Amino acid sequence: MKKTGHKLSAANLGLLFSLPALIYMMIFIGYPMIQNLILSLKNVDVYTFARPENQAFVGIDNYIALFSNANSVLPKAIINTVIFTVASIFFQFIIGFGLALLFNNKFPGCSFFRGVTMISWLLPVTVAGLLFKFMFQLNGGIINQFLTSLHILEEPIEWLLEGRTAMVAIVVANIWIGIPFNMMLILTGLTTISPEIYESAGLDGANKLQTLFMITIPMIKPAIMSVLTLGFVYTFKVFDLVWVMTKGGPVNATELVSTYAYRLSFEEFKFSEGAAAANVLFLILLVVGIFYIKTIDDNEVM
Amino acid sequence: MKKKLVSILLTVAMTAAMLVGCGQSAPEETESSDSAAPAVESTESAAPAATESAPAVSGDKKSVVIWDYFETDAQKAMMDTLINGFNESQDEFVASHVYVPFSDYEKQLTLGIASGELPDLVIMDGCGMASFIELGLMADISDADIAWDEYIAGPMDSTMMDGKHYGIPFATNCTALFYNKDLFDAAGIAYPDENTTWDDFEKMAIALTKDGVVGFGNAGVNTDEGTFQCLQWLYTAGGSYTNIGDGIDAYKLMQRMIEEGAWTKEAVNWTQSDVNNNFMAGNIAMQQNGPWQLPGIAANAPELNYGVTVLPKRDATSGQATSILGGENMGAVNKEDASGAKAFIKYYDQTEVMVEAMKQYGSFPPKTEAAKDSYWTEDPMQKNFIQQLETSIPRGPSPAWPSYSAAIQTGFQEVMTSAKTPEQAAVDTQAAVDAVK
Numbered sequence: 001m002k003k004t005g006h007k008l009s010a011a012n013l014g015l016l017f018s019l020p021a022l023i024y025m026m027i028f029i030g031y032p033m034i035q036n037l038i039l040s041l042k043n044v045d046v047y048t049f050a051r052p053e054n055q056a057f058v059g060i061d062n063y064i065a066l067f068s069n070a071n072s073v074l075p076k077a078i079i080n081t082v083i084f085t086v087a088s089i090f091f092q093f094i095i096g097f098g099l100a101l102l103f104n105n106k107f108p109g110c111s112f113f114r115g116v117t118m119i120s121w122l123l124p125v126t127v128a129g130l131l132f133k134f135m136f137q138l139n140g141g142i143i144n145q146f147l148t149s150l151h152i153l154e155e156p157i158e159w160l161l162e163g164r165t166a167m168v169a170i171v172v173a174n175i176w177i178g179i180p181f182n183m184m185l186i187l188t189g190l191t192t193i194s195p196e197i198y199e200s201a202g203l204d205g206a207n208k209l210q211t212l213f214m215i216t217i218p219m220i221k222p223a224i225m226s227v228l229t230l231g232f233v234y235t236f237k238v239f240d241l242v243w244v245m246t247k248g249g250p251v252n253a254t255e256l257v258s259t260y261a262y263r264l265s266f267e268e269f270k271f272s273e274g275a276a277a278a279n280v281l282f283l284i285l286l287v288v289g290i291f292y293i294k295t296i297d298d299n300e301v302m
Numbered sequence: 303m304k305k306k307l308v309s310i311l312l313t314v315a316m317t318a319a320m321l322v323g324c325g326q327s328a329p330e331e332t333e334s335s336d337s338a339a340p341a342v343e344s345t346e347s348a349a350p351a352a353t354e355s356a357p358a359v360s361g362d363k364k365s366v367v368i369w370d371y372f373e374t375d376a377q378k379a380m381m382d383t384l385i386n387g388f389n390e391s392q393d394e395f396v397a398s399h400v401y402v403p404f405s406d407y408e409k410q411l412t413l414g415i416a417s418g419e420l421p422d423l424v425i426m427d428g429c430g431m432a433s434f435i436e437l438g439l440m441a442d443i444s445d446a447d448i449a450w451d452e453y454i455a456g457p458m459d460s461t462m463m464d465g466k467h468y469g470i471p472f473a474t475n476c477t478a479l480f481y482n483k484d485l486f487d488a489a490g491i492a493y494p495d496e497n498t499t500w501d502d503f504e505k506m507a508i509a510l511t512k513d514g515v516v517g518f519g520n521a522g523v524n525t526d527e528g529t530f531q532c533l534q535w536l537y538t539a540g541g542s543y544t545n546i547g548d549g550i551d552a553y554k555l556m557q558r559m560i561e562e563g564a565w566t567k568e569a570v571n572w573t574q575s576d577v578n579n580n581f582m583a584g585n586i587a588m589q590q591n592g593p594w595q596l597p598g599i600a601a602n603a604p605e606l607n608y609g610v611t612v613l614p615k616r617d618a619t620s621g622q623a624t625s626i627l628g629g630e631n632m633g634a635v636n637k638e639d640a641s642g643a644k645a646f647i648k649y650y651d652q653t654e655v656m657v658e659a660m661k662q663y664g665s666f667p668p669k670t671e672a673a674k675d676s677y678w679t680e681d682p683m684q685k686n687f688i689q690q691l692e693t694s695i696p697r698g699p700s701p702a703w704p705s706y707s708a709a710i711q712t713g714f715q716e717v718m719t720s721a722k723t724p725e726q727a728a729v730d731t732q733a734a735v736d737a738v739k
Contacts, residue, residue, distance in 0.1 A: 046701045049415070050438025071709065071737045137569050139514075139585070161570050161719060248523035250570050251715045266409045268704045269433055
């Protein structure tokens with residue numbers, strides 16, 4: 001009798017356990033999100049902020065303005081953000097994967113070097129941003145010094161002064177910061193592969209390349225998926241690094257959606273447009289998140 | 303053991319890296335950066351921190367909390383003198399102040415409006431005041447007993463809206479031309495003076511550009527700090543912040559001089575501190591900068607043999623170049639009881655208090671009479687700024703100034719990086735300025 005009673009409540013118990021998390025999410029994530037959505041549908045700016053009676057719902061006007069106004073940088077910011085993210089992830093992942101394979105082997109000093117590579121992840125991003133800003137300086141920056149003294153360059157490159165090279169510079173800085181994150185997650189994935197599988201592959205005569213593509217990568221596919229998705233989300237909303245290095249300049253060449261939303265809200269006091277820009281960022285990430293959850297589900301079914 | 307060693311090494315490496323980072327990030331003039339660091343924490347919860355720093359708030363005295371973004375030792379000393387003087391001058395209020403970093407200042411004020419955690423009085427950048435009056439931050443104090451008429455018109459305008467007073471100007475300044483005398487002597491050319499025209503200026507800069515030295519540099523960073531310095535050229539050429547086209551000669555001069563290498567292209571990313579650091583290091587022979595840099599140069603580069611004069615004028619027939627007014631305003635915050643703010647403003651309204659404070663600060667008092675103090679008019683450096691002040695105009699004032707500023711600075715950056723021709727940039731920037739409501 002008692003046993004069935006307990007079993008019945010197990011489902012309810014599960015709900016009960018998830019309740020604190022649910023309440024937490026609703027208060028700290030749900031409420032601001034809904035507020036932000038409401039704000040983005042109003043016309044709150046420097047002129048109406050102090051006069052609630054003049055605030056009105058304007059529907060999706062702010063979104064339309066962001067995409068069609070001549071002064072709006074949002075379309076450019078989205079393209080910049082995509083370039084920034086894809087370029088960052090591509091190199092972060094490849095380098096991180098390579099390092100993970102390296103550190104998965106035991107060699108003298110292995111744990112020391114693995115620890116050292118974490119420095120770039122532990123360093124506050126503003127500090128890293130400042131260091132890279134100095135390194136990329138036109139005169140006296142170590143990168144130009146290095147390249148010119150090795151005669152790779154004839155003339156110093158105006159890294160942060162030209163749109164394209166400024167983008168390269170922030171991508172390089174972001175790659176440097178993100179490599180340890182990729183490395184650690186993949187390394188954790190690698191440790192779950194039992195050595196016996198490699199052993200038997202070896203007995204079957206598989207070479208290194210075959211082992212990598214037929215065993216290692218398929219075995220850690222879930223880890224790779226989460227690295228790529230989390231990396232995408234983290235990179236897509238990077239703010240501090242770019243704010244410190246270029247403030248979105250020169251001429252908006254490195255303006256990201258995050259820096260643009262900040263600029264609208266806190267520099268130009270266009271609170272509603274800023275909220276709308278932030279929501280665009282959120283929507284893009286939501287799509288990525290759903291895609292991630294779906295692939296994880298599919299994997300688990302398999 | 304091994305792990306311990308690794309972790310110790312890591313910690314050492316990290317701290318070292320962070321120290322290097324901090325050391326380089328802080329402009330040389332702000333030696334007080336270590337004393338500023340603890341104050342940053344207090345911005346999170348401004349109100350409680352403020353009462354902490356107030357010397358013994360006794361029960362019947364009302365507190366007056368002031369926010370400022372002053373960083374240098376001289377500026378901090380000035381605030382202490384002011385606050386001590388105010389506290390001793392009367393028995394009703396006790397004043398204290400909270401440091402909020404400049405880069406976060408307007409954001410903190412905006413958040414403060416939303417959360418209600420606000421000081422009684424703010425000292426803020428003059429051109430931002432109109433926005434915050436419109437945002438409802440400021441209290442109308444037109445009924446206060448202040449000598450409104452004694453103030454210089456430009457700074458006073460920036461504290462007003464629709465004929466109402468929301469505060470008084472705190473300090474006023476403008477940028478002028480600094481020149482390195484040794485580099486001029488080495489090149490064998492005469493120093494610039496009030497008769498120097500744009501043509502002379504360009505020739506000087508070209509002649510000075512050699513051996514790793516660039517003739518001229520200013521701040522062109524993609525923020526209002528850049529607008530503050532660049533806008534001057536547009537006005538001197540005949541334009542204004544709503545009329546870009548008539549100032550196109552400024553665009554042409556900038557682009558040409560940068561292409562010639564006589565105006566450093568790094569200006570695009572330079573703040574005013576960067577400009578001054580490079581001037582002190584002898585990397586640029588002339589800089590555009592303000593009087594608040596004088597104490598820093600005296601402290602960090604006492605050997606530097608330099609002079610100051612007004613900015614170059616358009617041509618021989620035109621008048622003195624326009625400069626842009628900088629400086630701070632003091633605004634009363636819109637609270638139930640603004641009496642404390644009014645009392646402090648009234649205290650600062652006294653000419654002698656103002657003059658003493660501005661001597662410490664390295665800026666000019668915003669009262670016409672006060673600025674005539676011999677401390678400024680007889681100083682070989684300072685008097686040039688006083689002269690430049692005569693033809694200085696405020697930014698805006700407009701509640702939408704930040705949007706104008708962003709549009710205008712984008713134009714300057716397009717010109718400085720040669721992303722667009724001066725003609726194209728003028729057309730596009732005019733369109734962007736017109737689009738600001």
